[in-house]
Amino acid sequence: xxxxxxxxxxxxxxxxxxxxxxxxxxxxxxxxxxxxxxxxxxxxxxxxxxxxxxxxxxxxxxxxxxxxxxxxxxxxxxxxxxxxxxxxxxxxxxxxxxxxxxxxxxxxxxx
Amino acid sequence: xxxxxxxxxxxxxxxxxxxxxxxxxxxxxxxxxxxxxxxxxxxxxxxxxxxxxxxxxxxxxxxxxxxxxxxxxxxxxxxxxxxxxxxxxxxxxxxxxxxxxxxxxxxxxxxxxx
Numbered sequence: 118x119x120x121x122x123x124x125x126x127x128x129x130x131x132x133x134x135x136x137x138x139x140x141x142x143x144x145x146x147x148x149x150x151x152x153x154x155x156x157x158x159x160x161x162x163x164x165x166x167x168x169x170x171x172x173x174x175x176x177x178x179x180x181x182x183x184x185x186x187x188x189x190x191x192x193x194x195x196x197x198x199x200x201x202x203x204x205x206x207x208x209x210x211x212x213x214x215x216x217x218x219x220x221x222x223x224x225x226x227x228x
Numbered sequence: 229x230x231x232x233x234x235x236x237x238x239x240x241x242x243x244x245x246x247x248x249x250x251x252x253x254x255x256x257x258x259x260x261x262x263x264x265x266x267x268x269x270x271x272x273x274x275x276x277x278x279x280x281x282x283x284x285x286x287x288x289x290x291x292x293x294x295x296x297x298x299x300x301x302x303x304x305x306x307x308x309x310x311x312x313x314x315x316x317x318x319x320x321x322x323x324x325x326x327x328x329x330x331x332x333x334x335x336x337x338x339x340x341x342x
Contacts, residue, residue, distance in 0.1 A: 123270075151330060153333075158335075158336070159335055159336070160232070160318055160320075160333035160334050160335045160336050161271075161318070161333045162333065163330050163331075163332070166330055205270065205271070207331075214259050214278070214322060215273060215276065215286070216331060218270045218271040219270055220268055220269060220270035
């Protein structure tokens, strides 16, 4: 079993829809959670970072962490065609500088 | 702005060739990483380095080696390229603190071994 499982997708949504992306994990030592966005033929870029259970908002993006269920989510409100990308969840523990990644979910927002 | 650069965007090599992939970061980060990314498998860690001349194996080190002679530069070496090493290779760097561990990525090198 992988340490991090991510809903595989792909997802195709109309412009303006809410996009919901999810990851589960098995390692209870994970305390820091990240979402990366990767455009086609580019490297991943950090989108959201959180270390506590609950919600964190940044513009149209909300990261949600439920440590008791070992479950994290990313929501994109009012999705735009420019949000079309692959989204990767990543996580780590306080004593490890290696990240564990999900396999990624490819999202297409149709104009 | 953190900048991580990789020496090539696209490379085509023949089976058995020795291949060098170079990565340079300009933010004085202690940690540097090499990943490969394959469809459905996500990012898999090949090697990482937490200091000059220091290295540790990641999850899939077989067939690869690394070199870090200067803090800003981390090289990945394929001693004898094989077709199953055709992949996207990503370099990343981060601060030593570890807490949070957010990594900054380069643009990637798409390597094809024929």
